[in-house]
Amino acid sequence: MLPSFAYVRPTTLKAAVAALAAPGTRAHAGGTDLLGCLRDRVFPADTLVSLAGLPELVGVTPTAEGGLRLGAMTTVATVAGHPDIAARYRALAEAAAAVASPQLRNQGTLGGNLCQRPRCWYFRGDFHCARKGGGKCFAVDGENRYHCVFGGETCFIVHPSDTAPALVALDALVRLAGAGGSRVVPLEKFFVPPSADFTRETVLEPGEVLTEVVVPAPPAGARSTYRKVRARGAWDFALAGAAVSLGIEGGRVKHARVVLSGAAPIPWRVPAAEQALIGHRLDGATIARAADAAVAGAEPLADNAYKVPLLRCAVEEALTALNS
Amino acid sequence: MARKPRDNEHTCPHGVSRRGFLGSLGAGAVAAATLGRPGETAPPEVADAVEPSKVTLLVNGRRHRLLVEPRWTLLHVLRERLGLTGSKPGCERGECGACTVLIDGVPRYACLTLALEAEGHEVTTIEGLMRGEELGPTQQAFAAEDAFQCGYCTPGQIMAAEGLLRAKPAPTVAEIRLGMSGNLCRCGAYPHIVKAVRRAAEARKGGGR
Ligand SMILES: Cc1cc2nc3c(=O)[nH]c(=O)nc-3n(C[C@@H](O)[C@@H](O)[C@H](O)COP(=O)(O)OP(=O)(O)OC[C@H]3O[C@@H](n4cnc5c(N)ncnc54)[C@H](O)[C@@H]3O)c2cc1C
Ligand code: FES
Ligand code: FES
Numbered sequence: 001m002l003p004s005f006a007y008v009r010p011t012t013l014k015a016a017v018a019a020l021a022a023p024g025t026r027a028h029a030g031g032t033d034l035l036g037c038l039r040d041r042v043f044p045a046d047t048l049v050s051l052a053g054l055p056e057l058v059g060v061t062p063t064a065e066g067g068l069r070l071g072a073m074t075t076v077a078t079v080a081g082h083p084d085i086a087a088r089y090r091a092l093a094e095a096a097a098a099v100a101s102p103q104l105r106n107q108g109t110l111g112g113n114l115c116q117r118p119r120c121w122y123f124r125g126d127f128h129c130a131r132k133g134g135g136k137c138f139a140v141d142g143e144n145r146y147h148c149v150f151g152g153e154t155c156f157i158v159h160p161s162d163t164a165p166a167l168v169a170l171d172a173l174v175r176l177a178g179a180g181g182s183r184v185v186p187l188e189k190f191f192v193p194p195s196a197d198f199t200r201e202t203v204l205e206p207g208e209v210l211t212e213v214v215v216p217a218p219p220a221g222a223r224s225t226y227r228k229v230r231a232r233g234a235w236d237f238a239l240a241g242a243a244v245s246l247g248i249e250g251g252r253v254k255h256a257r258v259v260l261s262g263a264a265p266i267p268w269r270v271p272a273a274e275q276a277l278i279g280h281r282l283d284g285a286t287i288a289r290a291a292d293a294a295v296a297g298a299e300p301l302a303d304n305a306y307k308v309p310l311l312r313c314a315v316e317e318a319l320t321a322l323n324s
Numbered sequence: 325m326a327r328k329p330r331d332n333e334h335t336c337p338h339g340v341s342r343r344g345f346l347g348s349l350g351a352g353a354v355a356a357a358t359l360g361r362p363g364e365t366a367p368p369e370v371a372d373a374v375e376p377s378k379v380t381l382l383v384n385g386r387r388h389r390l391l392v393e394p395r396w397t398l399l400h401v402l403r404e405r406l407g408l409t410g411s412k413p414g415c416e417r418g419e420c421g422a423c424t425v426l427i428d429g430v431p432r433y434a435c436l437t438l439a440l441e442a443e444g445h446e447v448t449t450i451e452g453l454m455r456g457e458e459l460g461p462t463q464q465a466f467a468a469e470d471a472f473q474c475g476y477c478t479p480g481q482i483m484a485a486e487g488l489l490r491a492k493p494a495p496t497v498a499e500i501r502l503g504m505s506g507n508l509c510r511c512g513a514y515p516h517i518v519k520a521v522r523r524a525a526e527a528r529k530g531g532g533r
Contacts, residue, residue, distance in 0.1 A: 007377075007394035007440050028441075035397075035436050036417050048394070052441055077430075101506025102484070104418055107432045234505035 002038050009050040013057075013209065017179055019049045021207035027051055029073060029112035032104050037117055042124055043132075057111070057211055060084065066217030072111025072210045077102070079110055079163070089215055091224035091243045095166035098228045101235040111210045114164055114174070114190070115202060118157035118265075119237055120147065130155045130198050137198075145303035146239070149295075149311070151264035155198040156301065158262050159191065160237050165267040166226045169243035169257040172215045178208040187213070191266035201265070219247030219255040227318040228261065229310055238262035240310035242294070244318040246277065253277045253286075258294055260311055270294045273315065282323045291316040379443050383408065384452030392439045399423045399434035402449060410450035410479045414508075421507030424480035424487075425449050431487030431506070450479040453486060462486045465524035466517075473511035481507050485521045494525055 007028075010016040020027060024046030028034055038045055051057060057073035060082050068084060079085060080096035099105055099113060117123070118131070120139060128134035139147045139156040147156040159165075164187070172187040185203060192200050204210065218224075224245035230236035240262040247255030258273040273294040280286040294315040298308045376391040381398075383406060390405055399416070402408040402425070414422035416435040423434040426448035453460035459467065462485050472478040481504065488495060488503035495503060500521045509517065 001400075002395040002397070004393070004395055007438070009440070028438075030436075031438060031441065032418055032433075032436050035438070039417065048438075050441060100418075101421070102488075102503055103421065103424060103431050103433045103506040104436075106427075106430045107436065 002035065003041065003044065005038070005045050006047040007050065008047060009053040011053040013054055013177055013211065016049055016051060016054060016209055017177055017207055019047070020209065021179060022047070023206070025049050025206075027115075027209060029109040029115075030075070030107040031112075032100070032108040033112060033116040037124075040124055042117065051111075051209070063214060068215050070110055070213045070215070072212055073109050075106060076100075076108045076110060076113055076163070077105040080105060088218055088222070089166075089170055089224065091166040091169055091226040091245055092163060092215070095162040095226040095228070095243065098226065098238075099162045104235070110163060110213060113161050114167075114187075114213070115204065115210060116160055118201065119160045120157045123157065131157065133199060140301065143303065144301040145306075146237075147301055147304055148264045149298040149300045149304060149307050150260070150268050151193050151195070151266065152299070152301075153193075153195050153198075155194040155265060157194075157265045158238075159201070159264065159266050161267070162226070162228060162238060162241070162261060164191070165241065165243040165259040165261040166224075167213060167215065168267045168269060169224060169226075169245040169259045170215045170218075171245075171257065172213050174210055175212045175214070176204060176208045177211045178205060182211065184214075188267075188269060193264075193266050218245075221248040221254070222246070223248065223322045225318050225321050227314045227321070229314055240307050240314050242311065242314040242318045243267075244315070244322060246282070246322055248282065251281055253280055253282055258290065258315060260294065260315070262307065263298075263311055272296060277319075282319065287316055287319040287323065290319060377440070379440055381439065381442055381447060382445070383447045384449060390439075394438065394440055396439045397435055398425070398437040398439045398442045398447065401439040402434060402447075408449050408451050411483075412476055412479055414477070414480075419508070420477070420480075421484060422477050422480040424483040424507060426483060426487050426490075429487065429490050431484050433506075448483075448486075450482055453482065460486075461527040462489065462524040465527055466520045469516050469520035469523055470513075471516040471520035472509075472513050477507060477509045477511075477513075481509065481517055485517075485524055488521065489525055489528055493528065495521070497522070 026045040028048040028050045057071040059071045061069050063069050076096050076099045086093040122129045122138040123131050127138050130137045137155045148158045168188050173184050174187050174190050175182050175184050226243045228238045228241040238261045243259045245257040256274040256277040258270045260268040273290045276290040276293045291312045295308050295312045376393050379392050381388045402411050412422035414420035418433050418436045424431050425434045427445050462482050484507045500518050
């Protein structure tokens, strides 16, 4: 049985924002991550504020600038199956299709996918770890085969989302609505690394609702893909993965984004790999250089050194897939 | 002379008894069921933690007016309040699929759906796939292919298959595997499950929903 909580389902965004400003409240989107956290007592909630009464947060629509606006309450399944997304933002369609299981994609939302809490077994388990306000990260000296190889410092989670690395590679923006209006943040800046604050994963303030994700018009000669490696064929979180978005003109890479998943506490953009691509033809040698650059400086823990070649290969495979 | 079936004896032309399905329908379901009236007052927006709140759920075509606690999952309400025990609790964390039901025709996990969130949506459980006294085509296919051993995962498997086939009436084997990937079977009946879904697709071509 879940712990007790109150439940409200506001029918205006203003009312939802007002409800979420109260302490002890949590937004409920699809509930697939939230209810698991509540059941396992990862954090408490006095009141759940359901976003299901806000139909304006659902749907995929073109923007005036040639991009797409994706409402935060759009299901992951809709994102995975949307023809415009498949045609123009392939990395996102592939990432959404690789999320969890069919049932969870039917229920989980894009906003919830970006705001979901980490899957670290210490965080989810009975450990008062750093992220929960305790003094230490138990993964450093503990069981750490699924933990990060970049950006750990004080907490060694990996960011669990598949859509996040794809959307960062596509230069997505997110709109956050609060009491005083809304602000737009590049998705890359939405995620908070442990070095800045190890008790939160996003810049969302209490009372703020993620209302939409906007992907800008793709660059000239755009192609993108997401490669996810998991321990089994069916649903599982990424052991390693790579979202790559390129713009190729006149046979040369003009625009590049390389973002790793399963690698770091946030979707891990690797500018060095992007630099290794820009200005070059996308041939085997360039791809190998970029893949090497993508994992240079990795700092594996005792049990997760296997991730480094896995991440390198994910980048290599993603780039090779874009080379045809 | 052929013996006439007695009134209280259910026969099924496909050789599968529906005893188990009837047995799972508790008296609560009958007591709680009311006929839906159009224009019923809108549900309250706020539900207190202690005070149960009123909710109207549409399950297998019947409207049920219930008092639920906000923390009750749809799975809990189906089983413990409506007596629809076909949907099974397994992990209760979205990992096994035993609780799979259709919500607006699409497979979802009832263990991760609050009952209050199911309001205004059409819920279909394994009991709702019956065609009167007979098993529906997807249920028949699972029985015919022996697509289970202990049977615990089976209602969830069938609901996942039903949802898959409603969206994709003629799936390839790869699409079946993908569509069924949110349902675990501890007994490892997977090869038979895939066969059953193929058989169900065939059966539904002629007269299936
Ligand atoms: C078994 C299992 C396997 C999974 N596998 C994967 C996987 O492979 N890849 C993957 O990416 N994910 C996976 N997930 C995570 C899955 O829960 C998410 O992918 C899903 O999209 C979350 O969306 P939701 O709408 O259900 O979020 P919810 O559970 O409703 O919310 C998640 C969190 O975000 C907050 N939140 C939600 N929406 C908003 C909003 N609009 N504004 C502000 N805050 C918000 C909530 O308060 C909550 O803290 C898995 C989950 C399970 C249970
Ligand atoms: S009981 Fe719902 S998925 Fe396992
Ligand atoms: S038949 Fe036993 S778990 Fe599937």
